[in-house]
Structures are given as C-alpha cells and as structure tokens.
Amino acid sequence: MTEPREVTCRSGARRALWSCVAIGAAGAGAAGVWTAYRGPDPLPLSCGAAFALLAVITLHVLGTRVDADAHGLRSRTPLRRWSAPWGEIAEFRIRLRHAHGSRGGQSRHISVLLCDGRRRTLPRPVGHVPGLARFDDELTALRALHQRYGTDVPESSRVPVITDHSAGRFPLGALAWCVALLVCAGVAAAFVPAAAANQRAWETAGPCTAATPAAERRACLTGTTAVIARTDPNTPRKTSWVYFAGSRPFERLAVPVEAADGFRAGDRVRLTFWRGEVRTISGTRCVWHDHVGTAGDVAAVASLAALAAGHPAALLLLALRNRRLPDDEVLPSALPFAFALAGTAAWLVPLCYLHPTTPFASAATIGWATAGTLGTLALLARAWRATTVRPPRQPEVPGAETDLPDPSGEVFLRARFLDHTDYNPHGFGTHIALGDGPPAVTPGPGRFAARRIPLERLTVRTVRRVRGGDGDTVPGDWHIAELDDGGRPVRLAAAPDDLARVLRELGPAAREPS
Numbered sequence: 001m002t003e004p005r006e007v008t009c010r011s012g013a014r015r016a017l018w019s020c021v022a023i024g025a026a027g028a029g030a031a032g033v034w035t036a037y038r039g040p041d042p043l044p045l046s047c048g049a050a051f052a053l054l055a056v057i058t059l060h061v062l063g064t065r066v067d068a069d070a071h072g073l074r075s076r077t078p079l080r081r082w083s084a085p086w087g088e089i090a091e092f093r094i095r096l097r098h099a100h101g102s103r104g105g106q107s108r109h110i111s112v113l114l115c116d117g118r119r120r121t122l123p124r125p126v127g128h129v130p131g132l133a134r135f136d137d138e139l140t141a142l143r144a145l146h147q148r149y150g151t152d153v154p155e156s157s158r159v160p161v162i163t164d165h166s167a168g169r170f171p172l173g174a175l176a177w178c179v180a181l182l183v184c185a186g187v188a189a190a191f192v193p194a195a196a197a198n199q200r201a202w203e204t205a206g207p208c209t210a211a212t213p214a215a216e217r218r219a220c221l222t223g224t225t226a227v228i229a230r231t232d233p234n235t236p237r238k239t240s241w242v243y244f245a246g247s248r249p250f251e252r253l254a255v256p257v258e259a260a261d262g263f264r265a266g267d268r269v270r271l272t273f274w275r276g277e278v279r280t281i282s283g284t285r286c287v288w289h290d291h292v293g294t295a296g297d298v299a300a301v302a303s304l305a306a307l308a309a310g311h312p313a314a315l316l317l318l319a320l321r322n323r324r325l326p327d328d329e330v331l332p333s334a335l336p337f338a339f340a341l342a343g344t345a346a347w348l349v350p351l352c353y354l355h356p357t358t359p360f361a362s363a364a365t366i367g368w369a370t371a372g373t374l375g376t377l378a379l380l381a382r383a384w385r386a387t388t389v390r391p392p393r394q395p396e397v398p399g400a401e402t403d404l405p406d407p408s409g410e411v412f413l414r415a416r417f418l419d420h421t422d423y424n425p426h427g428f429g430t431h432i433a434l435g436d437g438p439p440a441v442t443p444g445p446g447r448f449a450a451r452r453i454p455l456e457r458l459t460v461r462t463v464r465r466v467r468g469g470d471g472d473t474v475p476g477d478w479h480i481a482e483l484d485d486g487g488r489p490v491r492l493a494a495a496p497d498d499l500a501r502v503l504r505e506l507g508p509a510a511r512e513p514s
Contacts (some may be wrong), residue, residue: 009142011062024055027048090113090115092139108132165476167330167331171315181312192298202274206220208221228242230243231261231263231265235257277290302352310337311338314383318332326467332388333476336383344379389465393463410433412431415502416492416493417491421485430443432453440453457486458490461489466479478494478499479496
C-alpha cells in the first residue's frame with residue numbers, strides 16, 4: 001500500500017453543516033427584521049439568539065481541521081492554531097471520552113505526546129462507536145507519516161488508549177468536586193451554632209401575653225383562628241396548598257401532601273405563628289407542625305458533604321500514588337475507599353446529628369468517636385492494601401506454578417477471553433471451567449454451552465495489567481494474559497490468582513517457545 005504524502009482531517013457531511021449555517025443565519029436575520037419592524041419581543045429575540053448560536057457553532061465545526069505532511073502536524077480552529085514538526089512528536093495516542101449524545105456512549109480523539117512530555121488533543125478526527133472506520137484510517141495515515149518523517153520512532157502496531165481511569169489522565173473533575181464539596185461542608189458547619197440557637201429559641205418560646213412589647217412579639221407564640229375553604233393536594237413532587245376562607249389571615253399556605261389530605265373544607269383551625277411564620281395548624285381531625293431546622297440536621301449535612309468529598313479525594317490519591325505507571329494502564333478502583341467512607345458515615349453522621357455542638361462533652365461520646373476513628377483507620381488501611389498495584393506474575397518465573405494450590409474437583413473461575421474466537425464466539429464466555437474434563441469457556445458457572453479451549457494451539461507470551469484499550473468491562477485489578485492462538489493474538493482477562501491458575505492448566509503451553 002502506498003504511504004500518503006499529505007493527510008487532511010476535517011468534519012464530514014459538510015453539505016449538511018453548511019445547510020445548518022444557512023438556516024441559522026436566515027433565522028437570526030428574520031428575528032432581527034421582526035424586531036426592527038415590530039419592536040422588542042422576548043420570543044423572537046430568543047429564537048434569533050438560538051439560530052445565531054447554531055450558526056456560530058456550525059461555523060466553528062467547519063473551520064476546524066488538522067493537516068499533516070512532510071513538514072509536520074498542524075491543527076487549526078477558528079480561535080487558535082498549533083503546529084509541531086515530526087521531530088518534536090513522540091507518539092500518537094487514542095483518548096476515550098464519554099459522549100452521552102452518541103449511540104456508542106464514547107468518542108475517540110487523537111492525543112499527541114510531545115518529546116518534552118506535554119500532551120495535546122487534536123480537534124480532528126473524532127470517532128464515535130459505531131462507525132470508526134474513517135477515524136482508524138486517518139489515525140493510520142498520521143502514524144505512517146510520523147513513522148516516515150519522524151526521528152527515532154519505534155515500530156509498534158499498538159496504539160496506547162487513554163481513558164478517564166488511566167494513569168496518564170489527571171482527574172481534574174475529581175479535584176473540582178472535592179474542593180466544591182469541602183466548601184459546602186465548611187459552609188454548612190458554619191451554620192451549626194446559628195441553627196442551635198434557633199432550635200433553643202423555638203423550644204423555649206411561650207405564648208405572647210398582653211404585656212409583651214410589640215418588638216418582642218416575634219420571639220413568642222401568637223395565634224389566630226381561620227376556616228379552611230379548600231385544599232389542593234398534589235403529588236409529593238409538587239406543592240400542596242391549604243386555602244383559607246375570606247383570605248384571612250392570608251389566601252393560602254404551602255403544606256405537605258399529608259396535611260392537605262388531612263384537612264377538609266369548612267374545618268375551623270387555629271394557626272400558631274412564630275417569628276412571622278406559621279408553625280402549627282391545629283384542627284379537630286388533623287394537626288400539622290412545620291419542621292424547624294435543628295443543629296443536628298445541619299451538622300449531619302456537613303458531615304455527609306465532607307464524606308462525599310472523600311471519594312474524589314480517593315481518586316486524586318490513586319492518581320498521584322500511581323503516577324509512575326504507564327499512561328495507558330488502568331488505575332485500581334476507588335471502591336475500597338468508598339466502603340471505608342460508608343463505614344465512617346455509619347458512626348460519624350449519627351454522632352453529628354445527636355451531638356452537633358458537644359461531640360466530646362461526655363465519656364460516652366468520646367468513646368464513640370474513638371472507636372469509630374479506629375474503625376475508620378482500619379478500613380482505610382485495608383483499602384490502601386486493596387488498591388496496591390501488584391506486578392503481574394509471569395508464567396516463566398521459576399516456582400510461580402508450584403506455589404499455587406491444586407484444584408480439587410471442578411471449579412468455574414471468572415475469566416474472559418476479550419477477542420472473538422471459535423471457542424469464544426462474540427465474547428459469550430464469562431467463566432472458564434477447570435477440573436473434571438478439559439478446560440472450557442462457559443457463559444456462566446456451569447458446563448452448559450461449554451466450548452473446549454484448544455490448549456495445543458495456545459502459547460502464553462506475557463502477562464500484564466489492564467490497559468485502556470482492553471475495554472471498560474474488565475475490572476482494574478485484573479491481569480491480562482497475551483496468548484498466541486496459532487499466530488493470532490488473543491487476550492485472556494482474570495483476577496491475578498485465577499489467571500495464574502488458568503495458565504498453569506495450560507501445562508507446557510504456558511511457556512513461550514525458545
């Protein structure tokens with residue numbers, strides 16, 4: 001195949017895009033003419049702004065392109081331009097991003113790794129699942145030009161795939177969420193003293209008397225009678241209302257749906273006011289009390305916000321801890337730290353709710369907090385060990401096979417071949433059966449629809465950790481065995497111990513021939 005001398009990457013369906021530009025311009029122009037003749041009107045102005053935005057966005061898409069030739073790589077958008085000679089480019093990578101608007105759920109971009117360590121994502125090409133043929137062709141053409149005109153470019157058919165969970169992607173979103181949740185927790189904690197004072201004032205408030213000064217009547221309880229004209233109960237997502245006859249003392253009051261169902265038209269009720277708000281509606285068939293926020297409520301919200309900030313903080317910790325891993329390797333899951341946070345919430349939230357202002361005022365609360373802290377530290381230590389990256393166990397290491405226990409009876413291990421083969425058609429297998437009978441791929445923990453694994457064709461090349469190109473369905477703590485199936489590469493994924501057990505079952509095929 002002849003290598004290309006020049007590559008141009010730009011958006012497809014250009015006729016449709018130019019049609020969108022024409023429609024947007026026409027709509028914006030029509031709205032402008034309407035406004036000039038009829039005067040300002042919110043609806044035409046809103047429609048004109050929407051059409052103008054459509055035209056601007058489409059023009060931006062049309063003006064974005066990436067060119068490559070013998071001199072280097074050039075990226076151009078209506079707002080900025082960038083270029084680099086081939087000697088400054090070290091590698092091309094695939095960057096996977098979530099694209100909720102596409103049918104495949106992900107979009108693919110090309111990321112350029114420069115020789116000085118910087119990274120840049122190209123605006124074109126963009127690939128969506130399905131329909132990646134054009135993206136793959138343009139990536140192949142760019143890599144061919146780099147291979148031809150670059151300096152010291154290693155020959156490799158593998159393109160690193162960077163995902164949101166890869167070591168080469170710093171979680172900026174997690175950093176933003178962590179800071180935002182910590183700020184929310186701090187703001188909520190600052191309102192705890194005010195909520196405690198408000199709660200004490202409500203609990204000690206008494207009825208107003210004739211001698212109570214007018215300036216102090218908001219701090220005591222006042223009451224008046226009213227007659228309910230009708231009620232308007234709605235679903236819990238919508239506000240329910242109680243209407244009063246003669247609009248006295250006012251027309252209506254928002255209440256929960258249970259209160260609206262409890263009162264009837266014609267009921268004579270008494271309204272109790274405190275600080276200018278209705279706190280109680282008392283009738284013969286129903287009594288409704290408005291909830292007064294307590295210090296425990298605010299403290300519990302603050303503790304929940306602080307604990308919620310722990311999950312993005314765990315993502316940041318894992319990214320910093322494993323920053324020396326290859327960029328396309330998948331980071332361990334933060335789920336063990338989520339379990340530690342859930343265990344912390346089990347003792348911290350009740351403590352904050354029951355003792356919001358005096359968490360260490362008694363021996364009981366001190367013991368409660370101490371025991372909970374020790375439990376949290378134990379959970380965090382366990383999470384730290386669970387997320388430790390362990391190097392893959394290579395099958396050719398002496399003693400690696402003899403250290404494994406012998407299987408007793410038939411077992412079904414969770415393991416998956418990631419490629420379509422005759423013994424794993426369309427990736428149907430989820431387990432591998434070992435023990436009674438030859439090893440086989442099964443769609444579950446049973447011999448139903450089992451397909452025998454041809455051990456005589458398989459040769460283990462290497463064992464590695466999960467990479468971004470292995471797909472999102474493979475857990476991050478599994479390992480991948482790269483096999484040779486009669487000259488065709490095949491990948492087998494499983495937990496480290498289970499994978500070692502499966503490779504041992506391969507027997508002599510578990511070693512690369514010399």
